[in-house]
Amino acid sequence: MTAATPLKPTESELEILQILWEKGNCTVREVHEILEKNKDAGYTTTLKLMQIMSEKGLVIRDTSSKTHIYKALVNxxxxxxxxxxxxxxxxxxxxxxxxxxxxxxxxxxxxxxxxxxxxxxxxxxxx
Structure with missing residues (x-):
């Protein structure tokens, strides 16, 4: 995401970003377990959101191992x-x-x- 690109995370994406900012690198499972404490969220919904966030350039996904690790790209x-x-x-x-x-x-x-x-x-x- 370039400096000129406006940051427009949705409310759900912002919740995920908050987790990644606090915890650092996380798997979908780790993010999902934290989200689940405060709201009813399905694992597949969390996975899809994080995939979309990767496409939007909000997060980066490390696919070098079987378990993908996500990291916030936005400051x-x-x-x-x-x-x-x-x-x-x-x-x-x-x-x-x-x-x-x-x-x-x-x-x-x-x-x-x-x-x-x-x-x-x-x-x-x-x-």
Whole structure:
């Protein structure tokens, strides 16, 4: 996937990418077992999704052994940035502040998270 190609993983593909980003290289079975903990997912559905992701350039498949190993090809930070920017533009009419206020208003943040946010804002205002 080139830098100019927009990253457009589906929700299900994003769930798989999250696993690969956290765990590193995985087999379909390993990904499926993790997915199955949170939702009803069939093994063949997971396999097909990962094959499609390989075709789209989201993951790479090592076929050198009998058990194929998958690895994320897309960078987690760049993917997150792209999706957040898209959400800010499409949902919050370009307002990052509205996104932040909505997120903080709907979810409890720990004191550590609040302190980190305050520090980040202080650092931004010093620039």
């Amino acid at each position: 987690q930070q760049k993917t997150e940035q792209h999706l957040v920017n898209k959400m800010i533009d499409n949902v919050f009419n370009g307002s990052a502040a509205r996104l932040v206020m909505q997120a903080l208003g709907n979810h409890s943040a720990s004191q550590d998270e609040i302190d980190s946010i305050k520090k980040y804002l202080d650092d931004l205002s010093k620039k």
